[in-house]
Amino acid sequence: MTTSFRRAPDFDRRTDLIEATMDCIVELGIQGTSVRAVATKAGVSNGLIRHHFASKENLIAEAYGRTIAIITGPPLAIAAGDGSPREKLRRFIIASISGPVAEPRILSLWATFISQVHINDRFREIHRTQYVAYRAACRSLIQGVVEENRVRISADELHHLSIALNAIMDGLWLEGCLSAEEIDAALQIEIGLGAVERLLGIKLGREVPA
Amino acid sequence: MTTSFRRAPDFDRRTDLIEATMDCIVELGIQGTSVRAVATKAGVSNGLIRHHFASKENLIAEAYGRTIAIITGPPLAIAAGDGSPREKLRRFIIASISGPVAEPRILSLWATFISQVHINDRFREIHRTQYVAYRAACRSLIQGVVEENRVRISADELHHLSIALNAIMDGLWLEGCLSAEEIDAALQIEIGLGAVERLLGIKLGREVPA
DNA sequence: GCCGTCACTATGCGATCGTATAGTCACTAT
DNA sequence: ATAGTGACTATACGATCGCATAGTGACGGC
Numbered sequence A, B: 001m002t003t004s005f006r007r008a009p010d011f012d013r014r015t016d017l018i019e020a021t022m023d024c025i026v027e028l029g030i031q032g033t034s035v036r037a038v039a040t041k042a043g044v045s046n047g048l049i050r051h052h053f054a055s056k057e058n059l060i061a062e063a064y065g066r067t068i069a070i071i072t073g074p075p076l077a078i079a080a081g082d083g084s085p086r087e088k089l090r091r092f093i094i095a096s097i098s099g100p101v102a103e104p105r106i107l108s109l110w111a112t113f114i115s116q117v118h119i120n121d122r123f124r125e126i127h128r129t130q131y132v133a134y135r136a137a138c139r140s141l142i143q144g145v146v147e148e149n150r151v152r153i154s155a156d157e158l159h160h161l162s163i164a165l166n167a168i169m170d171g172l173w174l175e176g177c178l179s180a181e182e183i184d185a186a187l188q189i190e191i192g193l194g195a196v197e198r199l200l201g202i203k204l205g206r207e208v209p210a
Numbered sequence C: 001g002c003c004g005t006c007a008c009t010a011t012g013c014g015a016t017c018g019t020a021t022a023g024t025c026a027c028t029a030t
Numbered sequence D: 001a002t003a004g005t006g007a008c009t010a011t012a013c014g015a016t017c018g019c020a021t022a023g024t025g026a027c028g029g030c
Helices: A010-028 A035-042 A047-052 A056-080 A085-097 A104-114 A121-148 A155-178 A185-200 B010-028 B035-042 B047-052 B056-080 B085-097 B104-114 B121-148 B155-178 B185-200
Strands: none
Touching: A010 A035, A010 A047, A010 A056, A010 A104, A035 A047, A056 A085, A056 A104, A056 A121, A085 A121, A085 A155, A085 A185, A104 A121, A104 A155, A104 B104, A121 A155, A121 A185, A155 A185, A155 B155, A155 B185, A185 B155, A185 B185, B010 B035, B010 B047, B010 B056, B010 B104, B035 B047, B035 B056, B056 B085, B056 B104, B056 B121, B085 B121, B085 B155, B085 B185, B104 B121, B104 B155, B121 B155, B121 B185, B155 B185
C-alpha cells in the first residue's frame, strides 16, 4: 500500500521544503503555492509538510526569512567586515546590485513578501529588522568614507545621504532584476559606482582584486 | 426571493468592482482576493462579477492597469507637458515620489503585480509598456536639462544617467512607502532633488509655485 | 537481530474556490 | 401602459484548499 521512501535528516528536509516553497512562489505565485504544490515540487507527500511545519503560514514565513538572507546577507557581511571604508563601500555597492541577489526570481520572492508586510505581523517584523540593519550599514559606510576623505558633514546630511544611497541600491537592483536580459551586470555596477561617487563627491576607484 | 438592488451604469459598476478588487488585494493579499471577497467588498452578489468580467483573471489584470496608471500617470503627464526642462525635471521628481503614488497601499498593489510579471503574459506586457515609457521620460528630461545648461554628454552617458535617475526615483518611492510614517514627504522630496542635482551636476532650484 | 521511534505516505473532512446557470426585477423605448 | 433588455441575485457544481488522522516502514540503539 505504502510506496517506499528515503528518510532525510530533519534539517535537510526542512531546507528542501522551504526551497520548494520558494520555487512554487516564483513559478506559481503566492496564490498558486498550495501545500500540495510544494509537496509535489519537493517530491514528498503533502502530509509531510505538516510534520515539519506547524502550519502553511509558518512555512511561508521561513521562506521569507531565507529570501531576506539572500538579499541582505552579502552586503551586510561586507559592511561588517574588514577593509578600508572606500573599498568596503565599493564592495557593498557591488554586492547590493549583483551576484545572487540580482536573479529575477529573488525579486519575485521579495515582491511577494513586501506586498504583504502590512497585513502580516511576522512579515512586518522580518522586514523591519532587515531594513534597519541595511540602512545602518549605509550610514556607517558613508560616515567611514567621508571621514577617510576628511570631509565634514552634518548629522542631517549623513542621514539624507544614507537614504539616498539606500534608494540608489534598491532602485538599481529593481531595474536590473526587471530587465535582467538587457542590462549587462558590469554596466549595472559601473552605473551604481558612478552614481554614488557623484552623490558623495568622492571617487571610489575601480580596481578589481586579482 | 430576490432582494431589491440598485442598478448602476455599466461603467460605474466596472470601476467599482476594479477598486473593490484593489482594496481586497491590499487588505487580504492576492491569495485572499476571491471573487466572493471582491463582491462582498463592493456590496454586490458574487455572480455580478462574472457578468461584468469574463474571468477573475481579467478583473485582476484591470486592477493592475489601474494601479500602473496611478503610479506613472502624474510624472509622465509632466514629462509630456509644458515648461522649461529644469522645471519639468523638478516636477517630475516630485510627482514620482510624492502625492497619490506615495501611499503604502499603492506599493502593496505594485509589489503584488510585479511579483507575477514573469509568469503572466498580460502582466508582462502592461509592465513592459509602462517601463519603457518611464525610462524614455527620464532620458528626455535629462537631455533637456543638459542642453539647457549647455553641457555636452555622450549617448552612453545619457543612457547611464537615465538608468540612475530611474533607479533613484524607484528607490526613494519604495523607501518612502515602506516607512511612510517616519519619513516626512517634504524631506523625501528634498533628498530626491538633492540626489539628482548631484547626479547631474546641475541645480534644479526649489521655488514653489504660489 | 529485533525493537522502538518518528519520518513519511495515504486518505478523508469540511470549507472555500472559480465558474455556470436559472430566474428576477429595474429601467428604457415606444 | 407595456414589452424587452440586461444588470442583478441566488444557488449549485466539481475542483481544490489547509489540515487532521491512521497506518507504515526506514533506521539507530541495544
